[in-house]
Structures are given as C-alpha cells and as structure tokens.
Amino acid sequence: GAVVSQHPSRVICKSGTSVKIECRSLDFQATTMFWYRQFPKQSLMLMATSNEGSKATYEQGVEKDKFLINHASLTLSTLTVTSAHPEDSSFYICSARRLADNIQYFGAGTRLSVL
C-alpha cells in the first residue's frame, strides 16, 4: 500500500512559538496533499488543500496566516502553525492523493500540545 509519512508524531511547545509539521509521500508522487485537524471525540475537519507549486486553498474559517502551508515538491508538504496558542492544540493529519488511483492516503498524525 501507499505510504505517507508524517513528522513529528508528537510535539509540545510553548505558547507563541511556531511549529512545523512535515508530510511526505514515500512511494508515490502527490501533486495534491491535504491537511486535516481533529479535536477529541470529533471527526476530521479539512483545513486546506495543498497543490505542488501553487498556493494552498483554505477551507472557510481557517486562518491562512496562522496555518502556513508549503508544497514545494511532489513528495513533501509542510504545515507551520505560527504563534501557536493553547487553543491550537489538536491532532493534525496530512493526506496525499496518489494519481494512479486517485485515492487519498493518510499519515499517522501529529499531536500538538501548546502549553
């Protein structure tokens, strides 16, 4: 099966700092990647769609200046949570679409805790 690697798996940071999360498709190229957020006991919420070489498309209500997305290559997308605050604590999950079958494959997620 297709493998999507996400790093780090867990991060704890102080309020006001920025945190970068990496998402890599290991065995396929992904022109499109997605970032989701999940709060406890809730379903995944799509934050943004990341296209290689162009600006990300953010879902309504998601602050693009706070959640910076870069998709600089066909195998790597990054999400930077800028000036993180406790309310940004959540489970962040990336996904990459494999062109061969248009299936979205997901990373293992990053648990962010902002103190």
Added chain:
Amino acid sequence: DAKTTQPPSMDCAEGRAANLPCNHSTISGNEYVYWYRQIHSQGPQYIIHGLKNNETNEMASLIITEDRKSSTLILPHATLRDTAVYYCIVRVGTSYDKVIFGPGTSLSVIP
C-alpha cells in the same frame, strides 16, 4: 450537508462478520463510495472503494445496492484490532475532489 448516513455505533463479536451500513440516497452517477477507518489516535486507513459493482480485497468486501442508494462494508472475521471508527464517504474520485469526513460508525469488537 452530509452525503452519507451511518449508525453512530455498533458492536460485533470477535470472529463474526461485521456488517457496517451506509446510506447515500443522493449519490450521483459519477460518485464512488469509499470506506476508511481510524483506529484510536492514528491516521485514517483506506479500506476499499467502489462505483456500482461489489468489491473485495484482502481487508473487506463492499456491497453496493443496485440503486446505489446504500452500501455495506463487510469485515468477514472481525478481530479486536478492527475496533475503530469507520467512515463511509462519497466522492467523485477525480483529482479535483477531496475526502470529507462525517461522524462515522464506532465499531467495537467484543471478545
């Protein structure tokens, strides 16, 4: 607005078949039915998808009704490791479509 309806929770005895239903009465002709599952504190895992024919792979079987308004995911011999939230998703399946998650069904496999 939700495209699919699933029961919020289900139980299944270990070793028995788990049958997870999904209603998608407004599905369009070019929309596929996808199933994912999420084991606690992990990312979602792709299981299977289909358009109108029944599908089977090493993980599960997908039965889609003839009118395509509902489907059933079948785990033939459920194990404790199948305890997870199962999501039924309808999408076109093109490069311009994205996976939107509903609340899913929380399946508990009981020893």
